[in-house]
Amino acid sequence: MFEKEVAVLRIGHRLVRDDRTTTHAILVSRAFGSSIMYMTDIDEEIKNTINKVNSSWGGLSEFNLKIIDNWKNLIKDWKDKEEGKIVHLTMYGRQINEAINEIKSIKQKILVIIGAEKVPKEVYSLADYNISIGNQPHSEIAALAIFLDRLFEGQQFDKGFSDGKIEIIPSEKGKTVIRKERK
Numbered sequence: 001m002f003e004k005e006v007a008v009l010r011i012g013h014r015l016v017r018d019d020r021t022t023t024h025a026i027l028v029s030r031a032f033g034s035s036i037m038y039m040t041d042i043d044e045e046i047k048n049t050i051n052k053v054n055s056s057w058g059g060l061s062e063f064n065l066k067i068i069d070n071w072k073n074l075i076k077d078w079k080d081k082e083e084g085k086i087v088h089l090t091m092y093g094r095q096i097n098e099a100i101n102e103i104k105s106i107k108q109k110i111l112v113i114i115g116a117e118k119v120p121k122e123v124y125s126l127a128d129y130n131i132s133i134g135n136q137p138h139s140e141i142a143a144l145a146i147f148l149d150r151l152f153e154g155q156q157f158d159k160g161f162s163d164g165k166i167e168i169i170p171s172e173k174g175k176t177v178i179r180k181e182r183k
């Protein structure tokens with residue numbers, strides 16, 4: 001299951017929210033197994049933060065952040081080129097428990113759409129699947145984490161990231177960290 005290629009698109013960015021929410025959405029996308037995240041309306045500073053994370057913790061070749069001007073063009077391209085299926089996460093959608101096996105059987109790539117705020121109505125019809133993680137309002141970060149975890153069945157945590165300078169050795173107590181020298 002883990003071989004499946006997943007991209008994430010977050011639509012919108014609330015200026016009143018702090019940049020930490022945006023950064024956390026990207027970090028979850030990276031840590032939970034997606035290979036690329038597309039975002040609109042964010043500044044280069046956030047991109048620099050993620051580049052630093054990839055450089056320290058690995059993943060320069062496994063995870064990419066792309067800032068795009070127009071999310072509609074991305075979706076249109078994705079559909080025109082038949083890149084894969086589009087899964088939009090929304091509290092109004094079909095329940096994840098009922099839909100997950102169908103989604104797991106998709107052979108193509110998956111583009112997961114999350115919103116930073118209310119998502120335009122047309123996204124509901126452009127998506128192949130509108131999926132809820134429970135039918136209560138919560139957060140795009142939680143929704144994304146649960147969706148990716150259900151899709152990858154936890155295997156994303158075994159894959160590791162290449163070329164990192166820091167690696168954690170899991171331990172019952174304390175912190176065990178290896179710092180590697182790059183040649």
Ligand code: SAM
Nearest residue numbers: 089090091114115132133134136138139140143
């Ligand atoms: N009215 C929104 C909705 O359609 O889910 C809630 C907006 S919430 C501030 C921002 C994003 O969080 C949504 O666009 C959606 O991607 C995600 N989200 C929030 N609650 C969710 C839920 N129960 N299931 C799936 N996604 C959810």
